[in-house]
Amino acid sequence: MIIADKTGLVGTARDASGPGWRSLRLLVKSDGMGFSMTETKVLPGAVLTLQYKNHIEACYCIGGSGTVTELDNGAVHRIVPGVLYAPDAHDRHEVRNDGVDPLHLICVFLPALQGDEVHGPDGSYASA
């Protein structure tokens, strides 16, 4: 049984952040599950251009509001609590927090993250 308490992760290598976002990596590669689960906050006003070339991801919104835009076709989707988005084909996408509160997401990555990843210039994480 794996028990992960986010309070123990704050300030460690599994407390990752970049411009406009912060993510606590609750499940990582060394846990041996094959996937990661993270708690992500995208800050108000942030616009993230992402493409997870080495992973697929699903993000479930539990707070805040924003949009995800599919950059290859321009489709814009509203993200509010209760909505999941999944760039399942390594889609280039833009995540935008247009609200006043953090856009609060629970994210799953496959394959698992090492835990300390931040985005490269192409918006991806290196393969773990």
Ligand SMILES: CC(=O)NCC[C@H](N)C(=O)O
């Ligand atoms: C929306 C998004 O992908 N933000 C970057 C953080 C990522 N969700 C993560 O958990 O590492």
